[in-house]
Amino acid sequence: SEVRGRNIGPDDPLPEVKNVILVMSGKGGVGKSTTATNLTMALHRAGFRVGLLDADIYGPSIPTMLGVSGRPVSLDGKSIEPLERFGVKLMSIGFLLEDPKAAVVWRGPMLHGALLQFLKDVRWGSLDYLLLDLPPGTGDVALTLAQRITSPYAVIVTTPQPVATDDVYKSVSMCEKVNIPVVGVVENMSYFIDSAGVSHELFGKGGGQAIADFAKAPLLGQVPIDQSVREWGDKGTPVVQAAPFSTVARAFVGVAERL
Ligand code: ADP
Secondary structure: OOOOOOOOOOOOOOOOOEEEEEEOOOOOOOOHHHHHHHHHHHHHOOOOOEEEEEOOOOOOOOOHHOOOOOOOOOOOOOOOOOEOOOEEEEEEEHHHHHOOOOOOOOOHHHHHHHHHHHHHOOOOOOOOEEEEOOOOOOOOOOOOHHHOOOEEEEEEEEOOOHHHHHHHHHHHHHHHHHOOEEEEEEEEEEEOOOOOEEEEEOOOOOOHHHHHHHOOEEEEEEEEEEEHHHHHHOOOOOOHHHOOOOHHHHHHHHHHHHH
């Protein structure tokens, strides 16, 4: 893939970041964070400079999925150093919580403040791509970002299931309202291949294409359900990094090539 390059406005908090990709979903549990981490690794492995910001303030899962813990430090008392793992720069609200299991019950303004600080004050350096793992749904977080970053674009994650797709239409509409282009849709958990090599559409079919049509954007790829995705995620190494030539990893790599 080639780097698109966005129009960076004068007040943009990320002047050295060529592309900002918002990874969004209508609801939780569809694999948004899994997709964000695996696309991040795929872009890195393709030779790009990549960062990942876990903006899923209510359920930060990037620290687990990338096996990182620890507290980011400030070397100059002003900016925050991102953590690094597998050559990728990372920041998550999870890094700042004393007890990662504690629910984040921040009020709106604090939440926005933390997020804007992550954009502005984290020393991302120059990057080809910064991926943002947004909270599910059409929340304030996406709106805050849309107002602050010039020309980000969105990748929408859904499952093939119509129930999942109901919420995801709202995400697409919100992107339209705030002029964030949807660059494409990823259908996750599209099918399961059993030990005999037979494919099963466990969650139905057509959801990804329907959303893509609605968003007038391409279906970037279909990712199978595979136990290794969860297992590697739980172990802190995304499947794209751990088993890059597996079918499921290649599905994520195929999506990343189209970003
Ligand atoms: P979300 O960010 O949308 O809430 P997650 O990325 O946290 O969803 O995924 C939810 C769960 O499903 C996790 O345990 C993850 O490992 C698992 N998972 C996601 N995608 C797949 C897949 N393609 N195959 C198997 N398990 C998956």
